[in-house]
Amino acid sequence: MTKIAITRTAHPKQPPADETLAFGKVFTDHMFLMDYDEGRGWHDPRIVPYGPFTLDPATCVLHYGQAIFDGLKAFRGPDGRIRFFRLPDHARRLNNSAHYLCIPKIDPAMIEESIRALVEIDQRWVPSLPGTSLYIRPTVIATETFLGVHPSSSYLYYVIVGPVGAYYKEGMNPVRILASDKYVRAVKGGLGAAKTAGNYAASLFAAEEAQHAGYTQVLWLDGVEHRYLDEVGTMNIMLKIDDEVITPPLNGAILAGITRDSVLTLLRTWGMRVSERPIAIDDVIAAAKAGRLEMWGTGTAAVISPVGELGYKGERYVIGDGKTGALTQRLYDTIVGIQYGRAPDPFGWTRVLGNRPGG
Ligand code: COI
Numbered sequence: 001m002t003k004i005a006i007t008r009t010a011h012p013k014q015p016p017a018d019e020t021l022a023f024g025k026v027f028t029d030h031m032f033l034m035d036y037d038e039g040r041g042w043h044d045p046r047i048v049p050y051g052p053f054t055l056d057p058a059t060c061v062l063h064y065g066q067a068i069f070d071g072l073k074a075f076r077g078p079d080g081r082i083r084f085f086r087l088p089d090h091a092r093r094l095n096n097s098a099h100y101l102c103i104p105k106i107d108p109a110m111i112e113e114s115i116r117a118l119v120e121i122d123q124r125w126v127p128s129l130p131g132t133s134l135y136i137r138p139t140v141i142a143t144e145t146f147l148g149v150h151p152s153s154s155y156l157y158y159v160i161v162g163p164v165g166a167y168y169k170e171g172m173n174p175v176r177i178l179a180s181d182k183y184v185r186a187v188k189g190g191l192g193a194a195k196t197a198g199n200y201a202a203s204l205f206a207a208e209e210a211q212h213a214g215y216t217q218v219l220w221l222d223g224v225e226h227r228y229l230d231e232v233g234t235m236n237i238m239l240k241i242d243d244e245v246i247t248p249p250l251n252g253a254i255l256a257g258i259t260r261d262s263v264l265t266l267l268r269t270w271g272m273r274v275s276e277r278p279i280a281i282d283d284v285i286a287a288a289k290a291g292r293l294e295m296w297g298t299g300t301a302a303v304i305s306p307v308g309e310l311g312y313k314g315e316r317y318v319i320g321d322g323k324t325g326a327l328t329q330r331l332y333d334t335i336v337g338i339q340y341g342r343a344p345d346p347f348g349w350t351r352v353l354g355n356r357p358g359g
Pocket of ligand 1: 072300301
């Protein structure tokens with residue numbers, strides 16, 4: 001693997017107090033960059049002071065959205081050590097998104113090393129207050145300057161990191177979601193399974209309408225029949241009806257969430273009945289009305305987010321008296337316990353900063 005060149009900032013900043021952290025507003029002193037050029041491949045991995053890029057106005061990512069990213073976190077435990085949560089899985093997923101967007105893959109070992117090296121340099125920025133973490137955003141953008149529509153011949157891979165608090169202002173309190181019967185996020189055969197900028201652009205209009213109506217996020221239904229649950233704006237969706245936990249299958253239209261996978265693994269280990277199958281909105285509403293429903297979202301930014309209210313076709317359905325369900329709380333406590341190193345990690349999901357693979 002090519003050595004990463006390091007240029008340290010001459011002006012280190014003061015990290016904010018942990019108590020003041022929101023999501024995605026503050027970034028550290030450094031960033032990682034690496035270029036791709038056709039014929040040369042990925043080259044010049046480097047860590048430099050955090051700062052703006054200069055882009056030609058004709059840069060193709062600005063016009064056609066050939067961009068991918070991922071999102072993962074590092075946690076400082078009560079033992080003072082910093083742990084990455086499922087780092088190799090996030091590296092794999094970034095390359096999976098690259099595949100959909102015709103972006104050249106990056107050596108997964110280099111993705112992991114870019115993140116480790118950057119967090120190592122900026123480790124004083126990893127907060128320690130429970131509920132806070134360092135959010136890590138690896139990104140690839142197409143950088144060729146041209147206005148024709150075809151895959152770019154050059155790219156920039158970069159990683160930025162910043163200390164964060166809760167993603168939703170509700171924190172771990174239940175959120176309200178609105179099932180949209182009008183707008184769709186993605187369809188099978190499209191880009192729904194990729195973490196690409198356009199999917200989030202496609203979500204903004206409906207999300208604004210939902211927020212004006214008092215909801216936190218949109219619950220997307222399938223793009224063909226508007227009948228089956230797909231996912232929520234920044235999370236996968238899960239629910240429990242009686243003794244069955246149900247989540248939509250990875251059908252190509254939804255993101256293969258890593259927290260989703262962690263939760264399914266835990267539930268199966270606990271001996272619960274788990275189904276990855278299509279679930280119709282009508283069945284969810286019937287279960288909500290009968291008081292048989294518990295519902296939550298899973299995502300890296302949001303972790304586990306209880307759903308306390310569901311809106312659909314002008315009606316509001318309160319779920320579990322609007323309170324966090326017992327299983328939702330158990331999942332949250334278990335995942336967070338593993339992430340901060342407070343609980344055993346039987347699945348080998350965490351990697352401690354400083355312990356390199358094979359090292
Ligand atoms: C994440 O959960 O990491 C996400 O990327 C969701 C959102 C912040 C875009």
